[in-house]
Amino acid sequence: MESVTRWRERLIAKTTRPTLKTSVWYWVWLSFLVVVVVVGMYAFTTQWRRGLIVTNMRDRISWGLYISAFVFFIGISHAGTLISAILRVSKAQWRAPVTRVAEFITAFSLLIGASFVVIDMGRPERIFNVYLFGRWQSPIMWDVMAITTYLTASVLYLYAPMIPDLGLFRDRLADKVDPIRNWIYRTLALDWIGSPTQFKILGKAIGVMMLIIIPIAVSVHTVVSWIFGMTLRVGWNTTIFGVLFVAGAIFSGIATLVIVLAILRRVYHWEEYLTPKHFIYLGYLLAAFAAVMIYVNVSEFVTTGFKLEEAGEFAFRQLFLEDFSVMFWFYIIGGLITPLVLMVVPKTRTIAGVVVAAVLVDVAMFLERYFIVVTGLRVPLMPYEPANYMPSIVEWSIFAAGLAGFALLITIAVKIFPMFAVWEMVEEREHEVALEIAQSILADQDMKDDGGDPGAESLVGVPTAEGGES
Amino acid sequence: MTRHVRTEVAGALTLAAAVIIFGFGTGPALAAEIGIAVGAPESATVGADVEVKAIVTSDNEPLEGAVVALSYRTSLGGVDGRVELVSAVTDAEGVAIMTYEQRAASNGEMYVAYIGPDNIETAPFVFTIAVEPEQQQLYAPISGIEIPFLNGSLVIVVIAGLWSLIAFSAYQLVRVGRAGRGAGQVSSAASVTEQGSAWVATVLALTTIVTAVGMVIVFLRTPLAPGDPLQPERYDRSPIAFLDVDLPYSGVGLADESLAETGDALADGEMLYFKYGCAGCHGLSGASVVVAETLLGEVGSFGGFLEDVREGPKGMPGYIPSVLSDDDLELIHRYLREGDGD
Numbered sequence: 001m002e003s004v005t006r007w008r009e010r011l012i013a014k015t016t017r018p019t020l021k022t023s024v025w026y027w028v029w030l031s032f033l034v035v036v037v038v039v040g041m042y043a044f045t046t047q048w049r050r051g052l053i054v055t056n057m058r059d060r061i062s063w064g065l066y067i068s069a070f071v072f073f074i075g076i077s078h079a080g081t082l083i084s085a086i087l088r089v090s091k092a093q094w095r096a097p098v099t100r101v102a103e104f105i106t107a108f109s110l111l112i113g114a115s116f117v118v119i120d121m122g123r124p125e126r127i128f129n130v131y132l133f134g135r136w137q138s139p140i141m142w143d144v145m146a147i148t149t150y151l152t153a154s155v156l157y158l159y160a161p162m163i164p165d166l167g168l169f170r171d172r173l174a175d176k177v178d179p180i181r182n183w184i185y186r187t188l189a190l191d192w193i194g195s196p197t198q199f200k201i202l203g204k205a206i207g208v209m210m211l212i213i214i215p216i217a218v219s220v221h222t223v224v225s226w227i228f229g230m231t232l233r234v235g236w237n238t239t240i241f242g243v244l245f246v247a248g249a250i251f252s253g254i255a256t257l258v259i260v261l262a263i264l265r266r267v268y269h270w271e272e273y274l275t276p277k278h279f280i281y282l283g284y285l286l287a288a289f290a291a292v293m294i295y296v297n298v299s300e301f302v303t304t305g306f307k308l309e310e311a312g313e314f315a316f317r318q319l320f321l322e323d324f325s326v327m328f329w330f331y332i333i334g335g336l337i338t339p340l341v342l343m344v345v346p347k348t349r350t351i352a353g354v355v356v357a358a359v360l361v362d363v364a365m366f367l368e369r370y371f372i373v374v375t376g377l378r379v380p381l382m383p384y385e386p387a388n389y390m391p392s393i394v395e396w397s398i399f400a401a402g403l404a405g406f407a408l409l410i411t412i413a414v415k416i417f418p419m420f421a422v423w424e425m426v427e428e429r430e431h432e433v434a435l436e437i438a439q440s441i442l443a444d445q446d447m448k449d450d451g452g453d454p455g456a457e458s459l460v461g462v463p464t465a466e467g468g469e470s
Numbered sequence: 471m472t473r474h475v476r477t478e479v480a481g482a483l484t485l486a487a488a489v490i491i492f493g494f495g496t497g498p499a500l501a502a503e504i505g506i507a508v509g510a511p512e513s514a515t516v517g518a519d520v521e522v523k524a525i526v527t528s529d530n531e532p533l534e535g536a537v538v539a540l541s542y543r544t545s546l547g548g549v550d551g552r553v554e555l556v557s558a559v560t561d562a563e564g565v566a567i568m569t570y571e572q573r574a575a576s577n578g579e580m581y582v583a584y585i586g587p588d589n590i591e592t593a594p595f596v597f598t599i600a601v602e603p604e605q606q607q608l609y610a611p612i613s614g615i616e617i618p619f620l621n622g623s624l625v626i627v628v629i630a631g632l633w634s635l636i637a638f639s640a641y642q643l644v645r646v647g648r649a650g651r652g653a654g655q656v657s658s659a660a661s662v663t664e665q666g667s668a669w670v671a672t673v674l675a676l677t678t679i680v681t682a683v684g685m686v687i688v689f690l691r692t693p694l695a696p697g698d699p700l701q702p703e704r705y706d707r708s709p710i711a712f713l714d715v716d717l718p719y720s721g722v723g724l725a726d727e728s729l730a731e732t733g734d735a736l737a738d739g740e741m742l743y744f745k746y747g748c749a750g751c752h753g754l755s756g757a758s759v760v761v762a763e764t765l766l767g768e769v770g771s772f773g774g775f776l777e778d779v780r781e782g783p784k785g786m787p788g789y790i791p792s793v794l795s796d797d798d799l800e801l802i803h804r805y806l807r808e809g810d811g812d
């Protein structure tokens with residue numbers, strides 16, 4: 001059997017590889033993203049100069065693509081919380097290779113999501129007026145607070161478990177990378193020497209953070225849903241919005257994590273660490289949340305549809321049959337039912353199957369955010385013609401820049417930060433190896449006791465080296 | 471004291487038309503003369519329930535099942551209209567009792583009109599109910615209920631507790647850095663000669679604390695809502711619906727521009743005050759405050775006023791000259807200085 005030390009060295013080599021070797025394609029990809037972001041920034045300067053008139057948002061439909069993007073990005077930020085915190089709290093053994101990427105997704109998507117609120121403002125320079133005139137009786141203010149709390153907490157939660165790995169990078173890459181990255185590692189590693197005292201203190205920080213970040217994350221998307229739920233609009237008059245938004249957030253968060261992991265795995269040949277097992281487990285989570293989403297949707301539409309208040313008929317008609325029916329049915333069939341089926345059928349329970357499901361889920365969840373925002377505002381409050389909304393070129397450009405900006409942040413982070421939690425993976429490996437040794441000792445004893453066949457029964461309940469049940 | 475007046479409605483033309491349309495077999499109500507008599511108190515106080523009794527007759531016989539509505543005349547932004555208060559159906563004695571809550575500070579002319587069930591045009595019964603002077607301003611009931619301990623202080627405690635935990639975790643990182651420096655020797659890396667320091671952790675921890683304190687400050691300095699229902703003087707009821715008139719507004723701005731071009735500087739100023747949406751925040755008459763400050767009689771020199779409108783102080787949007795000209799602004803300024811808000 002391969003020793004843990006050699007396994008560790010190979011892991012370190014694989015983890016540091018992106019920081020040492022950069023292909024031409026990387027620069028092509030990076031340039032593409034930068035171009036999209038720059039175009040979006042130009043579009044934003046137009047909007048800042050000329051006002052929100054350059055968007056297609058008007059008095060009747062006053063929230064559009066920006067707010068949909070805000071809800072969507074805040075949603076995918078739940079990836080880190082679920083994968084990292086919930087799996088850490090529940091001590092799921094397979095989580096180690098996926099946590100770091102999940103935490104990066106959280107921090108970056110929060111930054112992008114929060115900036116869409118500012119983009120949606122006609123006078124973005126007045127954002128700090130929140131401190132002067134903010135009233136905490138307003139749900140918008142709760143949102144500002146919840147997101148600030150979540151951003152602070154998730155940056156801490158990303159950073160704290162990364163310190164040992166930053167220390168590793170500092171030690172291993174000192175004479176191999178440029179001075180800037182050297183400085184980043186030296187500074188961020190906080191004099192990490194890997195002493196038991198440091199591990200103990202760090203464990204305390206991680207322990208507290210992983211417990212409080214779960215309620216914080218739940219509160220964030222609940223409060224986001226309340227911005228809609230506490231507004232007097234027919235489509236939003238529902239108490240289940242908190243559940244729908246939080247479940248949807250985790251759902252799209254897992255999907256995004258699957259996509260990012262699949263890309264990194266392919267590009268940096270991390271097949272050894274990101275095994276089919278990881279994808280299939282994430283696929284199971286995806287399927288579970290698809291089921292929750294189906295349940296919540298049924299519960300929501302059956303209760304409101306049964307009572308069907310006056311304007312509710314219009315809301316239902318536009319969603320189920322008319323203007324938004326294509327989006328809506330794609331969301332239900334393509335985004336909720338198909339991923340569930342893909343994970344239930346053994347034949348499609350593969351990495352490719354999970355990735356297809358994840359892409360469907362992300363597209364569907366974005367459309368869901370979009371039609372929730374727009375259909376809610378479209379139901380007329382007075383007897384006027386229902387307005388129509390189609391985002392303008394400025395809105396599309398800024399939205400594209402948001403997506404590209406998210407990808408850009410991850411693309412850059414890959415070149416600087418350790419994308420694997422090396423120390424946690426080594427711990428996990430040690431655990432596995434210990435089990436393997438224990439098993440072989442048990443097997444030897446059985447041989448001696450029985451003097452014959454090493455009975456499979458004696459191994460029942462002991463997880464295999466592949467991780468099996470946990 | 472109550473007054474009884476009788477209004478006769480001949481409606482010969484209406485009758486003739488009805489006969490032509492419906493031919494024979496029409497009910498007695500159609501062919502009849504509708505009479506309305508009203509009994510109402512002479513005066514009312516704001517906030518009190520007022521009972522108005524209407525007796526509807528058809529050819530001097532009590533009419534059962536007739537629908538009558540009570541409305542009053544008022545004006546908003548220079549446009550007159552009738553606001554319906556309540557409607558009722560007559561009983562076997564032809565009596566309909568309508569009760570409404572006196573909300574407006576003055577009623578103007580009040581009407582009881584026959585509405586149906588038949589399509590007969592009748593003149594409404596006109597009368598007045600004076601509103602007692604020195605009345606209390608009506609305000610809405612307190613929204614929500616007070617539950618002990620379930621209030622803003624609890625929210626502050628929860629948020630402060632949460633942020634203490636975050637700050638605690640951030641402080642642990644400061645300790646991680648210190649522990650590394652104390653040990654002196656770098657364990658696994660002989661190649662590292664230059665050490666970093668714990669300043670990043672300190673900055674992180676301090677940022678956390680500053681953000682936390684900032685949030686609590688926002689909580690503590692939250693201004694009271696200007697439309698706070700607990701402060702009756704800040705709460706003024708406006709009519710909510712007009713009958714039989716076209717409103718001069720379509721969202722922000724006047725639908726009919728000519729309303730602001732009468733030549734009477736004060737009247738035009740008042741209309742422009744609506745046209746540019748000032749009323750949306752500063753109140754309908756410039757004195758009843760909804761969101762922003764009272765302006766009527768409170769504005770200073772035109773120069774300062776102009777500067778404020780162009781810049782937009784305290785969260786107010788600034789108005790550029792191509793949107794709101796200096797000339798129009800001067801009229802608005804004059805209205806706010808000299809107008810009486812009626």
